[in-house]
Amino acid sequence: MSASAEVSTLIVGCGDTGVRVAARAVAAGERVTGVVRSPASAMRVRSVGARALRIDLDAEIEVLPACRRLIYSAPPGRAGEADARMARVLAALPVAPEHVVYISTSGVYGDCGEAWVDETRAVAPDTPRARRRVDAERRIAAWAPQAVILRAPGIYGPGRIPVDRVLAGEPVLADTAGGWTNRVHIDDLAGMVWQVATKQPAHTIYNACDGAPTRREAYYDTLAALLGVPAPPKIDWTEAQQRFSAMRLSFLAESRRLSNARLLADTGYSLVFPDYRDGLEASLRGDARAC
Template identity: 30%
Template sequence: MSDLRALIVGCGDVGGRLARQLLAHGWQVDGLRRSVRDLPEGVRPVAADLSNPRLPEAWPARAPDYLVYCVAASQHDEAGYQAAYVDGLRHVLDWLKTKGQRPRRLLFVSSSSVYAQQDGEWIDESAATAPEGYSGKVMLEAERLALGSGIPASIVRLTGIYGPGREWLLSQVRRGYRVAEEPPLYGNRIHAEDAAGLLAHLLQADARGVALDDCYIGVDDDPAPLAEVVGWLREYLGVTEWSDEQRVRRTGSKRCSNARARALGWAPQYPSYKEGYAAILQGRG
């Protein structure tokens, strides 16, 4: 068994998948969430409310080698994002300081919402971040907090996560919703298992002494036009009717590159929406 220990703050869908992958490689894992009854087997539970600044009673006595901040906002407005991503991270950093603990590295899971490009441009980690919505602005604030924490940190900007239980687009397609074809609306996706796999790959690389960059984009190999994805899903599902009124709505259009992550040796298990959605519909993944 490895002597390495990770604390996953927000050990839900992606965090739980990460925990399973690390456990399979012999790591020890602490999982922090409000309700710990759904933690994967083998994860040491840390029950905590990130909105409460008080140090959790179950906080690990041993300092984590790695901290992964991987939360999801329970309230989808500016106040909810601020509480989850900025205030919650600040509380965790304070708890580490209170206990005199300093992980080797912090991975902060962010979002591609920090990018505002909307004309189908290819972008990478060096692209301008000028978000117009509150979600991207709050994420940038949280990223700055992580990078300025005094702990070596890497930001992981995940794109549209999908997987079992994250099937919004499938429900839209089944209802016959339409999507604009021109101009093409490019979307970026990553299967939840690949999102966890990227985080695990970064942790393992750092543990081997590989120098990490301060930012990575988590995306599959195929940022495709939404109309293409919908067309493929309609054919796969056998949907023939179109809704007269409803449309799949989305704003923005950009193509995110995973070249930096791939250069580190990571590759997605589901390289495109075809493999990923096929796995979901076949009960895998």
């Protein structure tokens, strides 16, 4: 496919979530192109009836196809506090399309403790990773003021749940040392993306979550029960610092309770998995490791 050919929907970073969005777009009769890096990812994109365009977002990009709908799902790079990948992508697009959706992260809010968090809360990123996301949000909003930013928390689904950790009996941080966690099933995230990509909602920033934050122990204990194994042992923060990677600790250090009231009110989206327990059961049915 020529990179300059116009498409209906262009998905940059067409990974697990992007492929699910691509399938919805193809079913709606769209001409869909997914931008990927690897041959394996290209095969997945083609498997749902979309075209694949292999591009290295860390290299110079000559031109990308014009589109009516842009869905940007690629993460920033791993260094610095700016999203150079997004800068290259936006420079390679001939014009901002009518509909733009960026999948960001709830990490831009930083640590919010026990507070409920809606979209009126100011961003306060605590890590370089989150600051890169804030940079990306600001870049795409400046390029396309109508762009809708979806701030997603932990994404779970088939192959995206800690089955191996729980089966191995690895410990988790005790609730007395940790805060609130939030999540969204990958099928719900894809549904939210397609919903806002086909309609221009009233706002441009939404928390894309199931709206049911939990303590960490509840999530792991539920998964253990579904797997038929003992609940994971609980450890305090001191022991966690000795056992866990710096990356994992950075996630554990933050707490927030995300509200999805604005998204549900503005879009009318109906969650497939408003209860993480149902989502875990469905995920296990699609996860070969749990069989």
